[in-house]
Amino acid sequence: MTRFALTLEFDGTPFFGLQRQKDGPSVQQSVEEAAFRVLGEEVRLHSAGRTDTGVHALAMRSHIDIAKDIAPFRLMEALNAHLRPEPIAVTRCEVVPDDWHARFSCVGRSYVYRIANRRAPLTLDKNRLWQVPQELDHAAMHEAAQALVGCHDFTTFRSVHCQADSPVKTLDRLDVEREGEEVRVHAAARSFLHHQVRSMVGCLALVGMGRWPIERMAEALAARDRQELGLNAPPHGLYFVAASYPADG
Amino acid sequence: MTRFALTLEFDGTPFFGLQRQKDGPSVQQSVEEAAFRVLGEEVRLHSAGRTDTGVHALAMRSHIDIAKDIAPFRLMEALNAHLRPEPIAVTRCEVVPDDWHARFSCVGRSYVYRIANRRAPLTLDKNRLWQVPQELDHAAMHEAAQALVGCHDFTTFRSVHCQADSPVKTLDRLDVEREGEEVRVHAAARSFLHHQVRSMVGCLALVGMGRWPIERMAEALAARDRQELGLNAPPHGLYFVAASYPADG
Missing domain, CATH: 3.30.70.660 (Pseudouridine synthase I, catalytic domain, C-terminal subdomain)
Structure with missing residues (x-):
């Protein structure tokens, strides 16, 4: 498994927040579903912060673990293509060490x-x-x-x-x-x-x-x-x- | 008749441009209809520029002539109330001389x-x-x-x-x-x-x-x-x- 750090920008207006919700759309669900379409793998998105309905992000840091071999630039481009037309964009993508955690390493x-x-x-x-x-x-x-x-x-x-x-x-x-x-x-x-x-x-x-x-x-x-x-x-x-x-x- | 200069801000996305169109919504139509609801008068909006579908304005200068006696501040507030929820706002409103023309006087x-x-x-x-x-x-x-x-x-x-x-x-x-x-x-x-x-x-x-x-x-x-x-x-x-x-x- 390779860990990829993603920087996310999103318009929070149409989402019930960043984290997955039972009752409505979330940024996490959209990114995980886009990743599934790109990779054929179920991934779990971890993020530095939780945001409420309607709150925006200019540079939310997140990570996902991926089994498939893929270059960061290709992953970013593919995720962005599969996220359309939702107002979420991956603005940066890089490989990070396995012990780097978007939420728990954040200071x-x-x-x-x-x-x-x-x-x-x-x-x-x-x-x-x-x-x-x-x-x-x-x-x-x-x-x-x-x-x-x-x-x-x-x-x-x-x-x-x-x-x-x-x-x-x-x-x-x-x-x-x-x-x-x-x-x-x-x-x-x-x-x-x-x-x-x-x-x-x-x-x-x-x-x-x-x-x-x-x-x-x-x-x-x-x-x-x-x-x-x-x-x-x-x-x-x-x-x-x-x-x-x-x-x- | 009193001539009022209006400064308009608008998001051009939902409009077929500023000027009235036969086949779709326009900023001009929305402002004229809001004015009718406020004043009970049919007014004609004249503007400094024409803008295409999707083009925005931060400060479009326009004017309307009004028979009813109304203070500029009250007119602005009432127009803004009646323009909701359309993305058009009157950000400034003032009385101008009858020979001031938003389009023809513009240099x-x-x-x-x-x-x-x-x-x-x-x-x-x-x-x-x-x-x-x-x-x-x-x-x-x-x-x-x-x-x-x-x-x-x-x-x-x-x-x-x-x-x-x-x-x-x-x-x-x-x-x-x-x-x-x-x-x-x-x-x-x-x-x-x-x-x-x-x-x-x-x-x-x-x-x-x-x-x-x-x-x-x-x-x-x-x-x-x-x-x-x-x-x-x-x-x-x-x-x-x-x-x-x-x-x-």
Whole structure:
């Protein structure tokens, strides 16, 4: 068996998330079925992160084990051909050691959350950004975000369905920047709780609208209580951007 | 009657172009119908440019004349509410003098053409960029483009269906730049012939692929012969970016 690392880009709109679901289409199912058509083998796709319905990926790292002898470039081209017309693309494919695991070897994950801060409905960016009509104070959002950086109990920002053993995570980065009418939130950590990024962004948006004072973010974190969550941002503004591994240098 | 200038953003994918068509949906028809629902008046939308099926607009300038007394902000909000769920948005609305005409007063039009220069199929950017898998030499494309800048007979780059009186136009700008895997072509002129931008971009792509030497662009222009056209780029990479007017300062 040879292990291939795949970098996946996908539009999450038509999927019930990355991981296989009983009740609807998933990125995992599409890739595994494309691989079966290419190779005649049942493969299992493992990925660095799990994503919810509607969440996108620019560079999700995944792997599959294959018995058949095939060159990485040919595998990538064949998978892309068999994935059409679904909005999933393999943008990179390489052979990795057998002990490299897309999920368990991953030591860093980063996301970007994109907000369209405008009154007009979205057209070209529909399902790509969260539209927030109230003017957002991105500097206040950035300041509030810094209270979350570091090692904390993120219970407030955790879905009730989260399966992680512990609510304690170390958030390495939470930066808010504006470019024209777009406000972007960049988040990086070794790993995240379920809904953590969307929950943090939702509360940051309340700060940006002036509905929460900046200090309330630290108070919400300290409360360690899901009831303190102000708002969960919708999934379609969220992008999985990158996964990092020890060998990445 | 009061004349309102509207700035329109739209995703051209589901439309048979901006202008009203007998045989399919158009941006003009959608806006006029939304205005009728808002105002109870039949209005006629006039726009700075005509766009083909699949071509997008970031800021198309248009105008309508309205008998009813309504504030610009309220008109914009009501039009946007009634345009849903169609991918058309009014991003700006203002009262203009009766002799201001979105099409006839316009003295400058600019477009951007977006190319995704990559092998992998597009996912999030499907119908937003033209995917070109062969590596493009954007510096060669930019150099070739300069042969087209200035006042020329653009017959080679003109659709056989073009209704303009003359094939002579002054091209003010044709710049090619790369940002990562995206190659963008910026075009500006007082006005363009039908298919002119797409035809110029198609030939520039041939230069970028190395299938045309740089000099061939000037030769194709000088031939003044549609048969010399190498390639017409597809509509979905094209965006109408801006229209300018004498009073714009």
